[in-house]
Amino acid sequence: MKLLIKQIYDQISKYGLVVIFVLYLLLEIIAKYFHFSKETTNIPMLVKGIILCLVIGLIATRIHKIKNLWLLLVLPVIFVIGQLTINDSFSENSLVIFGKFIAPILFYIIFSEARLNPNYRKITFQIFEWGMLVNSCLLLIGFLFDFNLFESYRGNRFGYSGIFLSPGVASYAYLVTLFYFIIAFKEKVWKNWKFIFIFSSCLFIGTKAIYLGQIILVLYTLTLVKTKYKKLFIALLGIIGAVAAYLFFFKFGLFNKVRETNGLLSAILSFRDRLLLDNTIPYIQENWSFINYLFGGVSNFDLRSQMEVIDIFFFWGILGGVIYLLAYVKHLITFKMNSMLWVFAGLLILIVFLAGNFFVYSTITIFLLMLRERISQLP
Template sequence: MIQILKGKVSLYIIPLLLCIMYVLESYYKVVFFYSGKTTDLLQITKGIVFVGFLAYILKRQAKTLWLTSILFLTFAIGQWALPSIMLKPALIAFIKLIFPLILLIFFSVFELSNKQKVVFFKVFEYIIVFNSVLILVGFLFNVKVFNTYIGSRFGYNGFFLTSATGSYVYSIVLIYLLARYKHTVFKKPTNLIIILSIILIGTKVLYIFLTSFFFVYLWCYSKINRNVLIGSTLGLGLLGLYVFFYKYGIFNEIRQRDGLLSSLMSFRNDLLLEQTIPFIKGNWNVINYLFGGVSDLSTKSQIEFFDIFYFFGILGGILYFYIFFKTFLVFKTEIQISVLLVVLFILILLAGNFFSYTSVAIYIVVLREYFKKSDLSVTKNNGMI
């Protein structure tokens, strides 16, 4: 009996973690929307998960953390070299940035069985379908709590807390769906619900990635002439740019007032020029250029490529990306999936908050674990959505 219970706990503990993270993010969003108050429950839970996973790694395979330990050392040196140190905010920011690294390392040490993976992916799909239905409900009935943005800007992202979380999670979902269903991706009603909901989220990252998804799908699985496909995609892309940035909506207003680059980058370029670079010029020395250092987190540009090097410096930034790719890219996949992964990473570097939003980390793990499966037929015959 005890062995059976242990088996059940082992089977469902990781999917349960995925559910808990989603439910707590939903709770945070609802509480904030209706009361304007925040709750520490989500952060506390993530902290417990972080400490628990870190302790497990240290107990089972501590040597897998040696590069992360060096990264912490570079962070400490960079902070020490600053004229003034804001230790607590910087340490919290560091933990957020290494959260996805720790999760990826944990799931390399704690190998999921095929049965565990089946349950994991099933729960993941149920959560995404459920959230996609909420997006459609939000759009059809104007349910404000499901809005992507505060204010008048269009978009619905269900219970995902931020626009960045919705953008990155649904980009990961699109890669997952194409990898799993391939040419039949549009034949599943639940997939159509998900893809329709993506159109309603309202972020530039998702519109660009969705276009890339359709292009890759048609390139690989349709009989459309490829020259026609390239021309049509470029034409529709230029038409979309013209409509969004030169004709209607908030991006047109920003372009007219602040310029096209500010509209395209959502003012990230202005933050870089007016906040990040002045801080560097006024506070950094040679050590900081090597190891980074930020005492005022509001000076981040929100451009991921710059912010990683801003926080960790040249050497620390290279090490951070090396650890991420070393722990994430542990699989082989088809060329079309590789293309989408490259597109996503480029968008991540130009946008922001992919690595520092801890809610995204568990979905990175879902994608990696799917591609790590040795038997791709496992999920096709086990009652998945």
């Protein structure tokens, strides 16, 4: 039995990350096809559920070796306490969301125990890069030929995300990909045609998160360039970004219309402030006791604000939210932070504050695992 488990871990270290990356992209395609066909399918959820069960089984075989595992093991207890104190406890919605929250931590653990084999690192990175290049091509095809399947939104709002179902997932995936290239090439990143092509395609995604990320990452890469015009370039780009933000929010377009009718905060947060005031807070007021403020308790997570930091505490409570974040960070960050990584961490935290679904979309986890492997190559 021990030999079989060792062989499984060996295979995961060779092929696991690239297989799971390709598989999750295929699941995104299936989910998006059914979504735009206005039909429903449980295929992606069932496949992900099976994978999650297999991962749990493998982790159980090394339970005595894994550091900080107690943080993960406490989370089901917190979830149960929160559910026992609300009406409609242990609803299908709450159980599914619990699984989605736990999945990233489980993936970080299994791929820490079965780190990518150095002999397979190059092919894994190549498939990842070409996967994003292909999606960028599909994104551009959607824009040029008005192909609805590759749009980010159903309706009149501008945005294309290729095979990604959610524009939020597309934004996170592309931000991670851009930083992956910056990690690999540093100040020479603008000489890499793959990076330039992927960066350019981001302009068509249509989310504020990706545009904010692009501006910050460009400013950061300029700080890496050795030239006497560095400060001038940074100042010009900052001015251009500020002018663009002013025009989009105060002069023309969808965000200006939202600002005029609902206020600047709603325009910046894409009505997430209204979701918080109209859905999240009333649910808390009507259903929560003191225990819930500590351990959470939600029967319908669709009532969330879609501002991720708030949503974590909505689901887990204050104490549970802190423990969840500790577990997430401890199992994701297995490397030493430097100034470059802190820049990306700061950007990601800023966007997570303003946007949602970062922790519950396991596709994002796969991208962060790719980034972690790239970071592991830093000297």
